[in-house]
Amino acid sequence: MQKMALPQKNKYGFYEIRFESIGGLGANVAGKILAEAGVLSEGFNGAAFSSYGSEKKGTPIKSFIRFCESTHPVYINSPVEEPHLLAIFHDRLIPGGDVMLGINNGAKVIVNTKKSQQELRELLKMPGGTLGTIDALSIAIEENTRVNVVMIGAVVRTLGFITLDSVKKAMRETFGDKYANLMDANIRGLERGYKDVKLAELGMDPRFHSIPFRTHPPKLGYKNAPIGGVIVNPGNTVLKDLSASRQGFVPLLDLEKCVHCGECDMVCPDYCFVWERRQNKTGKESQFLVGIDYQYCKGCMRCVEICKPQALSEAKEDEVDIGTLSVKHTGLLIR
Numbered sequence: 001m002q003k004m005a006l007p008q009k010n011k012y013g014f015y016e017i018r019f020e021s022i023g024g025l026g027a028n029v030a031g032k033i034l035a036e037a038g039v040l041s042e043g044f045n046g047a048a049f050s051s052y053g054s055e056k057k058g059t060p061i062k063s064f065i066r067f068c069e070s071t072h073p074v075y076i077n078s079p080v081e082e083p084h085l086l087a088i089f090h091d092r093l094i095p096g097g098d099v100m101l102g103i104n105n106g107a108k109v110i111v112n113t114k115k116s117q118q119e120l121r122e123l124l125k126m127p128g129g130t131l132g133t134i135d136a137l138s139i140a141i142e143e144n145t146r147v148n149v150v151m152i153g154a155v156v157r158t159l160g161f162i163t164l165d166s167v168k169k170a171m172r173e174t175f176g177d178k179y180a181n182l183m184d185a186n187i188r189g190l191e192r193g194y195k196d197v198k199l200a201e202l203g204m205d206p207r208f209h210s211i212p213f214r215t216h217p218p219k220l221g222y223k224n225a226p227i228g229g230v231i232v233n234p235g236n237t238v239l240k241d242l243s244a245s246r247q248g249f250v251p252l253l254d255l256e257k258c259v260h261c262g263e264c265d266m267v268c269p270d271y272c273f274v275w276e277r278r279q280n281k282t283g284k285e286s287q288f289l290v291g292i293d294y295q296y297c298k299g300c301m302r303c304v305e306i307c308k309p310q311a312l313s314e315a316k317e318d319e320v321d322i323g324t325l326s327v328k329h330t331g332l333l334i335r
Contacts, residue, residue, distance in 0.1 A: 003043045004161040006067060008084050008106075013072045017155070018080040019063035020099040021089035022244055023052060026148030031063035033170045034152060034162070038067050041166035047074045060093075067161075081213035083107060087155050089136075089147060091115060092244035094123050102213030105129055105204065110154050110197065112136040112147060114318065117200050127208040132158055134197040137248045141316070145182070145189035147247065153193025164194055238329075242270060243322075245298035250317045252325075253292055257311035260289050264303035264312060270296040273303075274327045291327025 006015045017034070021027030028050040035048035044067045052061035064080040082102040091113035093099050103109065103126070110132035111120055117133055124131075136150035143150075149171070156162050171186060179186075226232055251264075265273045272292050280286040304312045 004163075006044070006069070006161055007159075009068070010082065010084075012076060014066045014068045014076065015161075016080045016083045017065040017067075017085045017087070017159075018083040019061075019065075019087045019089065019151075020093055020097075021061050021063065022093065023059045023061055024245065024247065025089045026146050027061055027063040027087075027089055027151075028052070029174075030148040030152050030155075031065050033167065033174055034155065035065050035067075036174070037166040037170040038065075038162050041169055042162055043070050044068065045070055045072055045074050047077065049077070051079060085110070085155065085158060087151055088112065089151055090244050091120070091123070098214075098216075100124055100126070101211050103129075104210050108132065108158050110134065110151070110158055112151060114138075117198065121202065121205075125208040126202060126205075127210055128202050128204040130158070130199060131202055132197050132199045134193060136193060138318070139192045139196065140189060141248050143185050143189040143192060145185045149186045149189040150193035153190040153195075154197035155193075157194045157197050158199060164190070241295050242298040243295065246317060247299060248317055249299050249301065249314050250294060250297060250320065250322065251292060251299075251301060251303050251312045252315040252320060253289075254311050254313070255289070255291075257309050258289055259309050259311070260287065261308075262287070262289075263306045263308070265289075267302040267306045269300065269302070270298060271329075272297045274329055292325070293329050294322050294326040295328075 008015055010016060019027040019031055031048040031050060035046045038044045039046045046065065046067040048063065048065045050061055050063040053059050062079065066074065066076065066080070068074060082104060085108045086103055088094065088099055088111045091111055105128040108130040109124065109126060113120055113133055114135050115123070115133070117131055120133060121131060132154060134150065134154045136147045136154070139150045140147045152167060156164055156167055167190060168187060171190065172183065175186065176183060273289060274291050274293050275287045276290050277285055277287055301314055304314050
């Protein structure tokens with residue numbers, strides 16, 4: 001079988017890909033599988049690695065993949081700044097983030113989203129290029145697989161120089177022994193991603209412009225760092241938004257079943273539950289659960305598992321109105 005050619009190369013001879021994701025969605029593994037398929041089955045030279053902070057669910061992660069011709073050495077191991085293809089594993093990473101940095105007019109962008117391509121273009125402020133959309137989360141739920149395999153399928157369809165068979169082979173070699181019972185579901189998710197991604201060529205929009213890639217150097221260094229143990233920005237966690245960490249499900253509270261025992265609050269890692277102090281039936285003051293602040297909920301479902309009265313249940317996020325159900329915290333959060 002004749003090897004397909006790379007459609008584009010930068011000045012260093014590489015076709016470059018960047019995955020923007022969060023911990024838990026599998027972007028690191030996805031990058032490795034894609035690189036393995038390109039190198040071992042398609043005959044390219046290549047490399048894949050990821051950049052992330054703390055190794056926990058919900059933290060930002062970037063995965064970088066490079067391909068070049070088999071006669072070309074891979075001598076660069078720096079982050080991908082101007083990718084030919086960008087895959088965004090969750091559309092909530094877009095607002096306020098830097099996911100579009102370094103994206104030139106001819107780049108290809110694929111997003112896991114329910115939004116229309118027109119809505120997404122406005123959100124991305126994408127000047128031109130190829131825009132792909134796929135509801136990878138819903139497909140992953142339907143096929144009992146992970147978001148990353150669906151996104152790999154969409155990426156392979158968009159690339160055009162790596163075959164689906166090569167990726168299937170890489171997946172079987174990676175997961176076949178350890179997760180043999182999940183292989184059929186993973187293959188179905190991969191094929192759905194390849195088939196269901198919607199691609200559109202965008203004309204140039206003068207309202208939007210490419211933003212050069214930039215780094216964010218730390219504000220504190222050895223000359224200006226405060227003494228150890230000092231919290232220079234107290235209360236900063238009130239600004240965090242963990243909605244991008246959720247993988248399709250949220251806890252749903254039924255107050256009629258709730259006995260206000262507080263076990264859900266004890267296992268919640270992110271202070272999601274909102275309480276108020278008022279008189280109980282005996283006239284004494286007690287704490288009563290009033291709702292969930294979904295800004296801080298990452299969908300870990302520990303509260304659902306611990307709830308003995310079954311006042312908490314698991315619900316698909318796209319089937320409930322989070323904005324209406326969310327109860328905001330007021331005042332200082334103290335346990």
